[in-house]
Amino acid sequence: MATGRVVQTADRTIGSRQLAALLPAEVLARPGYRALADAVRTLILDGRIALHVRLPAERELAEAVGASRATVTGAYDLLRESGYVRSRRGSGTWTELPDGHRPVGAHALLGAGGYSADGDPGVDLAIAAMGAPEGSLADAFARAAPLLPRFARSPGYHPFGLPDLRTAVADRFTRRGLPTRPEQILVTAGAQQAFSLVVSLLCRAGDRVVTENPTYANALDALRHARLRTGSIAVSDAGWDMEIAESTLRQTVPRLAYVIPDFHNPTGALMPPEQRLRLLAATRATGTWLVVDETIADIALDVPAPAPLASLAPRGGADHVITIGSLSKTHWGGLRVGWVRATAKMITELTAVRVSADMTGSVLDQLVALPLLDGMERELPARLAHLRSQREALVASLQRYTPEWSWQVPPGGLSLWVDLGEPVSSALAERAAAAGVHIGRGARFGVDPGTFEHRLRIPYTLPAERLDEGVRRLASAFRDGVPLPPAVERPHWVA
Numbered sequence: 001m002a003t004g005r006v007v008q009t010a011d012r013t014i015g016s017r018q019l020a021a022l023l024p025a026e027v028l029a030r031p032g033y034r035a036l037a038d039a040v041r042t043l044i045l046d047g048r049i050a051l052h053v054r055l056p057a058e059r060e061l062a063e064a065v066g067a068s069r070a071t072v073t074g075a076y077d078l079l080r081e082s083g084y085v086r087s088r089r090g091s092g093t094w095t096e097l098p099d100g101h102r103p104v105g106a107h108a109l110l111g112a113g114g115y116s117a118d119g120d121p122g123v124d125l126a127i128a129a130m131g132a133p134e135g136s137l138a139d140a141f142a143r144a145a146p147l148l149p150r151f152a153r154s155p156g157y158h159p160f161g162l163p164d165l166r167t168a169v170a171d172r173f174t175r176r177g178l179p180t181r182p183e184q185i186l187v188t189a190g191a192q193q194a195f196s197l198v199v200s201l202l203c204r205a206g207d208r209v210v211t212e213n214p215t216y217a218n219a220l221d222a223l224r225h226a227r228l229r230t231g232s233i234a235v236s237d238a239g240w241d242m243e244i245a246e247s248t249l250r251q252t253v254p255r256l257a258y259v260i261p262d263f264h265n266p267t268g269a270l271m272p273p274e275q276r277l278r279l280l281a282a283t284r285a286t287g288t289w290l291v292v293d294e295t296i297a298d299i300a301l302d303v304p305a306p307a308p309l310a311s312l313a314p315r316g317g318a319d320h321v322i323t324i325g326s327l328s329k330t331h332w333g334g335l336r337v338g339w340v341r342a343t344a345k346m347i348t349e350l351t352a353v354r355v356s357a358d359m360t361g362s363v364l365d366q367l368v369a370l371p372l373l374d375g376m377e378r379e380l381p382a383r384l385a386h387l388r389s390q391r392e393a394l395v396a397s398l399q400r401y402t403p404e405w406s407w408q409v410p411p412g413g414l415s416l417w418v419d420l421g422e423p424v425s426s427a428l429a430e431r432a433a434a435a436g437v438h439i440g441r442g443a444r445f446g447v448d449p450g451t452f453e454h455r456l457r458i459p460y461t462l463p464a465e466r467l468d469e470g471v472r473r474l475a476s477a478f479r480d481g482v483p484l485p486p487a488v489e490r491p492h493w494v495a
Contacts, residue, residue: 014049016056016064022048023065024450031067033074039449040075041084042426044095048224048449055085055093122436123470128265128414128459130387132332136372136379144367151367157360159351161187161339165366168373169339173323178311183344186351189361191295191326191338193354196222198322198340199256201353202289203228208254212240214417214445214452216265216293219258232447233259237408237417239269246282256289262297262306266445266457267417268410270303273312280313284320294325295338298380301388302411310341319343327369329414330380336362337369387414393464394471401475415440415459420478423453431477437470 027039043049058072076093079085083098160166166182173180188194203209205227213232223230231252233245261271283290292309310318326338340350394416398405406419429441442455460467
């Protein structure tokens with residue numbers, strides 16, 4: 001059975017066995033109507049079941065999950081009442097979202113929006129990214145402005161990216177130990193677009209892919225929407241189980257493997273060099289494209305920044321490696337500049353796919369990115385020092401308010417992968433949202449449904465006082481579910 005992917009067939013119908021395969025084991029073991037409704041609602045919010053998809057008939061689903069028809073009828077009734085499905089006589093039952101709700105990916109990006117439902121200041125712990133560095137972004141715009149008139153006299157289409165920026169990205173790869181030519185670089189609108197382009201070019205619906213488990217939630221969304229069959233490589237507090245990884249690659253022979261070896265999201269783990277070599281050899285042996293996400297590779301807090309994984313391969317042994325990165329984590333997510341590093345042939349093919357989607361990237365964003373890349377080695381140390389202090393502040397707040405939780409302090413990255421000690425992550429995230437705290441619950445990062453319910457991802461990208469307020473509210477929601485009023489002064493207006 002295929003799990004961990006969005007179900008969206010040509011006729012937009014999900015079969016009873018397909019839906020049963022997505023349900024958590026505890027729901028199948030004791031299929032009460034409320035638990036069944038909650039599970040289906042979570043699948044819809046997670047994007048594992050697409051919107052406007054027809055659900056199975058009540059009798060069919062009852063047989064598939066081993067429940068009475070009355071149980072399924074009760075679950076569908078609850079879903080209709082809460083606005084997650086709609087029914088029409090003779091047409092069936094279809095998934096949708098209630099008014100005011102958004103799919104979880106969009107909701108996470110919007111965060112708290114500044115206020116909770118009752119007007120209290122919110123704390124956004126859902127996004128592991130920093131605001132723009134003070135001063136450097138304005139300086140970069142000032143340096144880009146004189147260059148803009150020259151480019152404005154042309155039509156403005158640069159599907160591969162501005163030549164100067166491609167050269168700058170290639171030079172940085174070379175300085176980090178991976179010799180790279182400009183024709184091996186495609187500039188994209190962020191790393192997520194880079195990954196989506198790679199998946200679109202290399203994979204077809206039903207292909208097997210392998211990711212780490214847990215892994216970056218938006219990458220999982222891209223794989224699900226492409227209707228790919230997803231296998232997994234476990235990443236625990238101890239790191240990667242490379243024997244299992246090699247076995248998984250040999251048995252499944254996936255089309256593509258997606259990994260985050262540098263300060264892994266969400267665990268923060270750093271893959272050792274010997275495991276990198278084994279991964280390179282295993283993917284080459286199975287003919288698997290290896291996509292390496294370096295978005296967080298420069299957020300090295302306690303160790304030197306790692307060299308690109310592809311640089312460890314013997315000469316000519318990394319042609320199957322595709323490396324993606326961006327400025328979103330080191331500088332600012334609002335500056336949509338990312339890149340793909342691959343063979344020149346692969347870059348040409350990816351660009352053809354890119355042109356069919358958005359033709360070209362923003363010239364202005366790329367001009368701004370040039371001085372930011374040029375000054376990264378000078379500017380980044382101060383950013384990293386600030387992150388270290390915020391990481392210390394988050395650890396202190398967790399020790400103060402939630403000493404029963406556990407975590408490991410990662411050597412880099414932007415967040416802690418916190419163990420709650422019990423499988424309450426989704427329920428806690430909902431209670432916390434009522435208190436104005438938006439948080440990345442563990443299940444968002446799992447390949448299979450119902451996994452990592454004992455985990456939260458808590459970033460340390462906010463100021464120390466906001467982190468403390470967020471943890472205080474989380475602790476209250478964890479213990480009794482009663483939202484606390486904010487301990488910070490409420491501003492008089494919101495823009």
